[in-house]
Amino acid sequence: MSPQQTFRGIWRWYWALVAANALDLLLTYVAVQRGLQETNRVLQPILFTPWPVVLKLSALGVLALGLLYLTPHRPIRILRMVRVAAVFYLGVLLFHL
Numbered sequence: 001m002s003p004q005q006t007f008r009g010i011w012r013w014y015w016a017l018v019a020a021n022a023l024d025l026l027l028t029y030v031a032v033q034r035g036l037q038e039t040n041r042v043l044q045p046i047l048f049t050p051w052p053v054v055l056k057l058s059a060l061g062v063l064a065l066g067l068l069y070l071t072p073h074r075p076i077r078i079l080r081m082v083r084v085a086a087v088f089y090l091g092v093l094l095f096h097l
Contacts, residue, residue: 006075010067013082017063020089021056027096028052 001009028038028047038044043052071078 001076003075006079007071010071010075010079010082013079013086014064014067017082017086017089018060020086020093021060024089024093025052025056027093 028043032038032047038047046052067078067082
């Protein structure tokens with residue numbers, strides 16, 4: 001795999017992770033609106049405030065900065081890490097459906 005393909009792959013999987021996080025938050029809002037209880041004790045009191053979105057975007061922003069910093073040093077390892085994280089997160093989402 002060429003360095004360009006590896007770099008593109010890292011960012012494709014990163015955006016898959018961003019989409020999975022957005023879908024997770026959307027599904028959480030829909031479930032709560034339909035009468036289900038949010039079991040995350042930390043998220044319960046702040047669910048309908050801007051904080052969940054702010055926290056998710058902050059965490060994903062820090063991850064993006066880390067990827068920008070670490071990718072030139074170990075691109076294959078970073079690609080594998082982002083791919084595993086995105087697939088795991090998507091698996092968790094499918095499990096909850």
